[in-house]
Amino acid sequence: MLEWFVDHTRLGAGLWTSRDECLWQQNADGDPMTTLTVSGIGGELKLCLHGDVLTDGHQLLAKALLEGVAAALGGGESGLLQSFMDAFDEHIWIKDAEGRYRFINQSTLVSWDLSPAQILSRKDAEVFPDRVSEYTDTDLKAVKEGHPIVVAECIDRSLDKGNIWLETIKAPMYDMDGRLLGVIGTTRDIARYKAAEEQLFLTSKVFENAIEGVMITDSNGIITEINGAFETITGYSRDEVIGKTPKLLNSGRHERDFFENLWRALKTQGHWHGEIWNRRKNGTLFAEQTSISAVYGEDGQVRCFVAVFSDISLLKQTEAEVAQLAWHDPLTRLPNRSKLTTISQQQIKLAANRKTRLALLLIDVDLFKHINDSFGHLAGDKVLLSLSERLAALLGAEDTLARIGGDEFVLLTQVRRRDDIPVILSAIQRAFDTSFDTSEGESVRLSASIGIAVYPDDGDNPDTLLKNADAAMYRAKQQGRNRHAFYTEQMTQSSMQQLRLQTALRGAVKNSALSLVYQPKINLRTRKLIGVEALCRWTDHELGVVSPAEFIPVAESIGLMPEIGLWVLKEACRQARIWRDQGLNPGRMAVNVSGSQLTGDNFADSVARVLTQTGLSPDALELEITESVVLDNPASAIDTMDKLRGMGVSLALDDFGTGYSSLSYLRKLPLNKLKIDQSFVRELPTDQDSGAIAMAIIAMGEALKLGVIAEGVENETQAEFLLRLGCTEAQGYLFARPLLASELKQLLQGG
Numbered sequence: 159m160l161e162w163f164v165d166h167t168r169l170g171a172g173l174w175t176s177r178d179e180c181l182w183q184q185n186a187d188g189d190p191m192t193t194l195t196v197s198g199i200g201g202e203l204k205l206c207l208h209g210d211v212l213t214d215g216h217q218l219l220a221k222a223l224l225e226g227v228a229a230a231l232g233g234g235e236s237g238l239l240q241s242f243m244d245a246f247d248e249h250i251w252i253k254d255a256e257g258r259y260r261f262i263n264q265s266t267l268v269s270w271d272l273s274p275a276q277i278l279s280r281k282d283a284e285v286f287p288d289r290v291s292e293y294t295d296t297d298l299k300a301v302k303e304g305h306p307i308v309v310a311e312c313i314d315r316s317l318d319k320g321n322i323w324l325e326t327i328k329a330p331m332y333d334m335d336g337r338l339l340g341v342i343g344t345t346r347d348i349a350r351y352k353a354a355e356e357q358l359f360l361t362s363k364v365f366e367n368a369i370e371g372v373m374i375t376d377s378n379g380i381i382t383e384i385n386g387a388f389e390t391i392t393g394y395s396r397d398e399v400i401g402k403t404p405k406l407l408n409s410g411r412h413e414r415d416f417f418e419n420l421w422r423a424l425k426t427q428g429h430w431h432g433e434i435w436n437r438r439k440n441g442t443l444f445a446e447q448t449s450i451s452a453v454y455g456e457d458g459q460v461r462c463f464v465a466v467f468s469d470i471s472l473l474k475q476t477e478a479e480v481a482q483l484a485w486h487d488p489l490t491r492l493p494n495r496s497k498l499t500t501i502s503q504q505q506i507k508l509a510a511n512r513k514t515r516l517a518l519l520l521i522d523v524d525l526f527k528h529i530n531d532s533f534g535h536l537a538g539d540k541v542l543l544s545l546s547e548r549l550a551a552l553l554g555a556e557d558t559l560a561r562i563g564g565d566e567f568v569l570l571t572q573v574r575r576r577d578d579i580p581v582i583l584s585a586i587q588r589a590f591d592t593s594f595d596t597s598e599g600e601s602v603r604l605s606a607s608i609g610i611a612v613y614p615d616d617g618d619n620p621d622t623l624l625k626n627a628d629a630a631m632y633r634a635k636q637q638g639r640n641r642h643a644f645y646t647e648q649m650t651q652s653s654m655q656q657l658r659l660q661t662a663l664r665g666a667v668k669n670s671a672l673s674l675v676y677q678p679k680i681n682l683r684t685r686k687l688i689g690v691e692a693l694c695r696w697t698d699h700e701l702g703v704v705s706p707a708e709f710i711p712v713a714e715s716i717g718l719m720p721e722i723g724l725w726v727l728k729e730a731c732r733q734a735r736i737w738r739d740q741g742l743n744p745g746r747m748a749v750n751v752s753g754s755q756l757t758g759d760n761f762a763d764s765v766a767r768v769l770t771q772t773g774l775s776p777d778a779l780e781l782e783i784t785e786s787v788v789l790d791n792p793a794s795a796i797d798t799m800d801k802l803r804g805m806g807v808s809l810a811l812d813d814f815g816t817g818y819s820s821l822s823y824l825r826k827l828p829l830n831k832l833k834i835d836q837s838f839v840r841e842l843p844t845d846q847d848s849g850a851i852a853m854a855i856i857a858m859g860e861a862l863k864l865g866v867i868a869e870g871v872e873n874e875t876q877a878e879f880l881l882r883l884g885c886t887e888a889q890g891y892l893f894a895r896p897l898l899a900s901e902l903k904q905l906l907q908g909g
């Protein structure tokens with residue numbers, strides 16, 4: 159049976175154009191269709207019939223249609239042809255060799271809105287006078303080409319469907335002898351194809367212009383298509399990859415497991431998403447963010463796989479740079495504190511598994527600040543870099559060197575016993591044996607204080623180990639620097655004690671629990687009082703009497719010193735003024751100045767304000783500035799000292815001899831007096847070195863026209879010795895201990 163009676167739209171769509179051939183392979187039910195070619199009519203006339211065998215009936219039908227066409231062209235009638243063609247939506251018409259319409263189907267009549275009599279036997283000049291040349295030209299063109307041609311594609315308006323796309327095809331028709339019979343034309347609605355064509359066009363544009371690389375493989379993983387971005391990213395051209403598998407891009411960076419998981423996900427979920435490292439044609443590796451999807455056919459089988467990927471190499475590089483910055487010290491490129499924590503955790507696990515120990519050595523460069531202050535920060539950086547290189551050269555395969563602060567390094571090393579550590583310490587010591595070059599062509603010698611904490615004895619986590627190593631390092635510093643200390647439980651106790659002290663000191667300052675005592679200074683020749691030094695005292699109800707030698711560094715470390723120092727200054731000036739108002743002469747009132755006070759904001763202004771408020775004359779005040787404080791920040795210290803001297807305040811360099819001041823350096827300081835540190839006085843006159851130092855200081859004072867006072871004079875021998883050397887002023891228990899204000903008043907009154 160002929161299908162066209164039942165489903166003529168489908169049959170009509172493929173009447174004779176070669177472009178439709180593929181649609182005819184099977185009908186809507188999936189049955190195979192047989193194509194019967196009837197030659198001799200307009201190139202090819204294809205009829206679609208059910209079944210895979212051409213029956214005699216089919217052949218008879220084809221013959222009848224052919225005769226019908228011949229009859230139509232000869233001016234005769236063909237009922238079978240007419241009913242066959244009327245079954246189609248397409249407009250079909252046939253013109254003879256002279257251009258007269260010989261056949262039109264029903265659909266054409268409706269569309270042209272003409273009767274058969276207005277068309278048949280007439281030429282275009284009569285039927286379509288205003289389009290005659292267009293129509294006859296395309297007839298001639300089809301004849302000239304000798305096969306069906308598309309002569310027009312246009313948007314037209316259909317009464318029932320609105321705008322529609324129409325395609326007109328014309329084909330020349332020949333008889334069995336090859337003589338031209340005429341032209342057959344058909345016009346049909348191709349909206350469906352146009353939509354598909356547009357869709358295809360857009361899809362191909364998206365595919366081609368995508369920034370992402372696209373690779374399509376068949377179900378066996380053979381590459382069947384790629385886009386331009388694929389070529390740009392990988393460097394492979396289309397020809398080089400079609401027919402190959404994606405293994406072509408294999409970087410070798412992924413284990414077999416990786417691809418097994420990928421294929422498992424594709425098979426079970428139809429999708430995989432992740433990062434793959436691949437290799438470009440030029441051999442370089444690149445990271446890509448990839449999504450692979452399986453595309454299934456109607457039968458549920460995988461038709462192909464589509465991989466869409468973007469090159470994330472730059473992103474990876476940026477990520478790596480950020481990680482480098484986040485986890486490493488920018489100067490030395492060594493791991494920083496955060497990274498050290500992570501590494502420590504891993505190393506602790508390793509030591510736990512192996513039942514070994516992990517030693518954490520905290521290396522703090524002694525007095526590194528002086529390098530920066532003396533030679534500048536660039537020179538400081540150069541020295542640190544070269545130190546980091548020397549220390550890194552000591553590392554074993556499992557060791558780590560980190561920089562966790564300006565001049566603080568940590569060495570992590572696995573050891574079997576604590577006894578292995580001294581060998582490491584000796585190696586570190588050797589790194590400091592040679593001097594370091596600064597950028598100014600000078601070289602400096604450095605030393606370090608090292609604190610050691612060991613897992614599991616001193617802590618089982620990175621924080622505790624580092625904290626305890628820090629306590630040990632602090633102890634090494636206290637013991638005079640350039641040494642090491644192992645952490646002990648007692649250090650934790652002393653740091654707890656420090657904490658208690660800090661809390662109590664804050665309370666003391668808040669509750670005005672500090673007081674002052676005054677120690678006389680005398681002229682060694684006359685033994686008369688020439689001044690007093692105000693010294694701070696604190697008695698806590700729980701801690702008892704706390705020495706300033708203990709609480710002043712604590713106050714300095716927790717930022718309380720400027721407040722305490724200002725109170726001492728005010729109180730001492732107030733007291734001096736009271737004594738003077740009472741007609742007593744305490745000489746110069748000496749007040750100690752801490753580092754944070756001297757280099758803090760506007761210290762000179764504060765002093766001026768206190769003098770104004772208390773009414774004490776500037777020349778009645780002496781400020782004692784510790785030598786190391788000046789050395790710590792010379793530029794700022796000298797600036798403030800100049801201002802103080804300008805105001806008429808007297809300046810003394812305290813603890814002199816303990817620092818590194820040279821004659822040339824001293825010359826720059828606006829000083830009035832040098833105070834020989836009591837550590838030298840204590841050993842006089844027996845210790846020759848102390849004697850030599852005292853003598854040198856006195857000579858320096860003379861050379862620079864500075865006064866010299868000795869502190870800590872406890873016996874007559876020391877006093878006489880100093881006087882013989884030329885030192886005329888002294889302070890010490892020999893003359894008086896620090897006294898309460900009331901006691902000193904009595905002394906001043908000659909009591």
Ligand SMILES: Nc1nc2c(ncn2[C@@H]2O[C@H](COP(=O)(O)O[C@H]3[C@@H](O)[C@H](n4cnc5c(=O)[nH]c(N)nc54)O[C@@H]3COP(=O)(O)O)[C@@H](O)[C@H]2O)c(=O)[nH]1
Nearest residue numbers: 693694706707726750751752812869870871872889890891
């Ligand atoms: N910045 C501030 N520092 C201050 C202040 N008050 C004190 N200090 C400093 O604390 C350190 C310890 O001071 P102190 O315990 O008061 O000891 C002083 C004297 O008591 C002691 N001294 C004096 N004579 C003798 C002696 O013959 N023998 C002996 N063993 N000790 C003696 O010396 C200290 C005075 O030192 P100095 O200031 O260097 O002259 C000490 O460094 C104080 O400076 C303060 O208010 N602010």
